[in-house]
Amino acid sequence: MKNKLKYLIKESLDKKIKTxxxxxxxxxxxxxxxxLVNIDKIINFFGGDFDSKTNIVxxxxxxxxxxxxxxxxxxxxxxxxxxxxxIAYKKDxxxxxxxxxxxxxxxxINIEQSNDEFLKSQIISYDDINNYTKELIILSLxxxxxxxxxxxxxxxxxQIKAISNPINPSFVLTNPKKENQNNSDEIKTMVIMIxxxxxxxxxxLLTQMIGSEINEEKSTKSxxxxxxxxxxxxxxxxxxxxxxxxxxxxxxxxxxxxxxAIIIRSIITKATINIDSLQIKDLVSILIQxxxxxxxxxxxPFIIILFLFSFLAYAIVCGVLASMTxxxxxxxxxxxxxxxxxxFGYYLSMIAVGFEGSFFIKITAFIPLLSFLIxxxxxxxxxxxxxxxxLSSLIMVIFTMIIFKYxxxxxxxxxxxxxxxxxxxxxxxxxxx
Amino acid sequence: MxxxxxxxxxxxxxxxxxNLSFEVNDGEIFGLLGINGAGKTTTFxxxxxxxxxxxxxxxxxxxxxxxxxxxxxGFLTEERSLLTKLTIKQQAMLYGKLKSxxxxxxxxxxxxxxERFSISEYKNRKIKELSKGNQQKVQFIVSIIHEPKLLILDxxxxxxxxxxxxxxxxxxxxxxxxxxxxxxxxxxxxxVELFCEKLVILVKGKTVLxxxxxxxxxxxxxxxILVKGKxxxxxxxxxxxxxxxxxxNDEYLIKIKxxxxxxxxxxxxxxxxxxxxxxxxDASLNEIFLDKVGEAYEK
Numbered sequence: 001m002k003n004k005l006k007y008l009i010k011e012s013l014d015k016k017i018k019t020x021x022x023x024x025x026x027x028x029x030x031x032x033x034x035x036l037v038n039i040d041k042i043i044n045f046f047g048g049d050f051d052s053k054t055n056i057v058x059x060x061x062x063x064x065x066x067x068x069x070x071x072x073x074x075x076x077x078x079x080x081x082x083x084x085x086x087i088a089y090k091k092d093x094x095x096x097x098x099x100x101x102x103x104x105x106x107x108x109i110n111i112e113q114s115n116d117e118f119l120k121s122q123i124i125s126y127d128d129i130n131n132y133t134k135e136l137i138i139l140s141l142x143x144x145x146x147x148x149x150x151x152x153x154x155x156x157x158x159q160i161k162a163i164s165n166p167i168n169p170s171f172v173l174t175n176p177k178k179e180n181q182n183n184s185d186e187i188k189t190m191v192i193m194i195x196x197x198x199x200x201x202x203x204x205l206l207t208q209m210i211g212s213e214i215n216e217e218k219s220t221k222s223x224x225x226x227x228x229x230x231x232x233x234x235x236x237x238x239x240x241x242x243x244x245x246x247x248x249x250x251x252x253x254x255x256x257x258x259x260x261a262i263i264i265r266s267i268i269t270k271a272t273i274n275i276d277s278l279q280i281k282d283l284v285s286i287l288i289q290x291x292x293x294x295x296x297x298x299x300x301p302f303i304i305i306l307f308l309f310s311f312l313a314y315a316i317v318c319g320v321l322a323s324m325t326x327x328x329x330x331x332x333x334x335x336x337x338x339x340x341x342x343x344f345g346y347y348l349s350m351i352a353v354g355f356e357g358s359f360f361i362k363i364t365a366f367i368p369l370l371s372f373l374i375x376x377x378x379x380x381x382x383x384x385x386x387x388x389x390x391l392s393s394l395i396m397v398i399f400t401m402i403i404f405k406y407x408x409x410x411x412x413x414x415x416x417x418x419x420x421x422x423x424x425x426x427x428x429x430x431x432x433x
Numbered sequence: 434m435x436x437x438x439x440x441x442x443x444x445x446x447x448x449x450x451x452n453l454s455f456e457v458n459d460g461e462i463f464g465l466l467g468i469n470g471a472g473k474t475t476t477f478x479x480x481x482x483x484x485x486x487x488x489x490x491x492x493x494x495x496x497x498x499x500x501x502x503x504x505x506x507g508f509l510t511e512e513r514s515l516l517t518k519l520t521i522k523q524q525a526m527l528y529g530k531l532k533s534x535x536x537x538x539x540x541x542x543x544x545x546x547x548e549r550f551s552i553s554e555y556k557n558r559k560i561k562e563l564s565k566g567n568q569q570k571v572q573f574i575v576s577i578i579h580e581p582k583l584l585i586l587d588x589x590x591x592x593x594x595x596x597x598x599x600x601x602x603x604x605x606x607x608x609x610x611x612x613x614x615x616x617x618x619x620x621x622x623x624x625v626e627l628f629c630e631k632l633v634i635l636v637k638g639k640t641v642l643x644x645x646x647x648x649x650x651x652x653x654x655x656x657x658i659l660v661k662g663k664x665x666x667x668x669x670x671x672x673x674x675x676x677x678x679x680x681x682n683d684e685y686l687i688k689i690k691x692x693x694x695x696x697x698x699x700x701x702x703x704x705x706x707x708x709x710x711x712x713x714x715d716a717s718l719n720e721i722f723l724d725k726v727g728e729a730y731e732k
Contacts (some may be wrong), residue, residue, distance in 0.1 A: 001500070003533070004530070004531060004533070007530045007531075011527055011530075015518075216516065216518070217516065220513065220514060220515060220516055220517060221510050221512045221513070221514040222514045222515060222516050223514075224478075224483060224508075224510055224514055225508060225510070225514045225528060225531070226531060227483060228481040228482060228483055228503055228506070228508060229500075229503050229504070229528075229531035229532060230500070230531060231500055416478075416483060416484075422445075
């Protein structure tokens with residue numbers, strides 16, 4: 001019987017993998033991932049209005065222009081956007097106004113001294129200015145005004161400089177476990193996204209795969225031939241294992257595509273400017289310095305168990321649901337609540353970042369079918385200990401074994417049932433057998 | 434030898450099979466007949482172990498049927514039990530492997546049967562691309578590819594033209610000669626008449642007729658008389674024991690209640706001087722079936 005199980009797993013896996021559609025779908029996924037990782041490069045390659053520089057023309061006296069230019073340039077450098085602007089000094093406002101047209105992005109900033117308000121300004125452009133540029137100009141004008149106010153108050157240059165400098169607080173944590181974890185929130189969010197998003201996608205794929213396969217065998221009555229040769233338990237196991245292996249394989253392929261996409265990005269970037277490759281190195285060093293990598297490696301066995309058994313549990317539930325239905329349409333309707341549970345888990349894992357210490361979210365991290373999305377997130381956010389993650393994995397393993405035991409009873413009854421009359425009664429009856 | 438002893442199966446309060454017993458010897462073809470819903474499919478499912486029976490016993494060569502001996506059984510279902518997205522080769526490989534065959538044997542046997550059924554060129558075609566008749570051939574091939582000891586054929590001639598029906602019959606006869614026990618179910622009773630040595634007729638799960646086909650036909654009281662020539666229709670119709678008389682083409686078909694009324698009919702027929710045919714026949718299986726099933730329903 002072991003040989004038959006092995007053959008059924010292989011046959012089911014071959015049916016999914018050895019098709020031109022699998023190859024085509026993976027080619028498309030690879031292209032999309034490369035595209036997503038390099039989306040900024042693609043957007044820049046095709047260009048657009050965002051690509052052209054905005055000319056800032058300041059009409060004022062020379063002293064005001066010099067001060068404004070210093071402030072504007074430093075603000076745009078802080079916001080890593082200095083390349084998008086040119087700034088120039090002009091005397092004649094009317095002449096500059098006449099030059100405005102729809103081909104060039106030019107913004108005239110007319111700045112005058114005022115007795116009432118220190119400074120008055122008018123911003124003139126041919127078309128709408130984007131919000132980002134607008135905010136940058138207003139921020140620079142306000143800072144210029146503050147400096148002038150400070151100057152008139154009798155403060156010396158050093159005092160004015162000190163006042164103008166933004167506060168840059170340093171964050172110190174006294175928790176010894178967290179002393180090296182500053183500036184790692186963005187990285188944590190990124191790691192969570194990398195873990196959760198593909199898993200969500202893979203589970204969706206898994207449910208469809210197992211459902212359609214069982215439905216096909218059932219509706220063509222080939223199920224009768226198969227089940228007359230192998231026990232339902234072997235058949236059920238083969239379907240679950242093959243589907244889980246398929247999504248694990250697909251998951252590994254997605255990781256490979258992502259790595260390839262990063263390599264492609266590095267090659268493209270090296271050919272232009274060598275900035276992004278440094279950023280990737282920075283990300284890795286932050287991962288190491290923050291201790292996140294070490295934590296993830298320690299928790300990896302639990303995370304793998306949690307994911308693997310969650311895949312198995314979803315496959316079991318879907319297999320049972322598929323055995324109860326007689327068409328793929330019925331199965332799709334019946335699996336909808338399961339999909340809602342999946343979306344619920346995904347949503348909770350996403351909002352867990354904003355609800356630190358939430359008791360409710362922590363409880364859900366132990367609930368099977370949700371835990372694989374929430375528990376790793378909570379662990380990465382330091383809201384769950386390694387021990388708790390282990391407990392969550394253990395609950396998942398026990399849950400999977402229980403639903404296999406009882407699910408198999410329903411499966412045995414369901415796969416040879418072609419009528420929906422008294423379906424629930426039959427299934428509850430089979431649970432008691 | 435397949436031995437079915439007093440098996441019963443009920444779905445809730447409905448008795449699908451009631452105390453059914455029969456035996457199929459090696460190299461024997463057995464007919465399991467009945468109208469739709471008579472309990473045939475339930476019986477087949479119990480034989481191959483898909484359904485648990487409520488009571489009774491089924492053995493093949495003295496062994497209880499379980500997953501250790503299902504490799505010896507071939508089953509052709511009434512509906513097409515083929516995975517239509519697979520090619521013929523993939524389908525044969527799947528069912529062959531499930532019968533514990535090795536790949537080499539499967540391919541060898543497949544080539545032989547495809548050649549025999551003249552569909553070799555479709556070996557790598559998807560089943561859904563084949564005609565109904567060719568799909569039925571594939572279904573038949575995959576049910577016999579492992580040379581079963583017991584073969585269950587549920588409506589095997591569905592979708593076949595007369596030439597292919599003849600080909601199927603030849604193959605079934607060959608399997609019989611090799612010692613395979615065959616259970617056969619068909620609504621086309623002329624096929625059953627040609628094939629089966631023994632049969633059971635089921636009505637609502639109950640056995641209404643059982644035994645050797647020749648004996649059944651012989652023991653059946655009603656007879657048919659075929660007469661060719663001018664006869665006194667009215668006079669014959671009024672004779673005691675005559676059930677009906679009707680003209681079929683250029684012959685008269687006279688149905689009588691019992692064998693003893695033949696001489697009375699003959700007396701009237703011989704009064705005519707142009708009689709070229711007077712033939713007494715047993716009733717056809719179709720008539721016996723309709724009679725027995727009708728009686729059972731009336732009860």
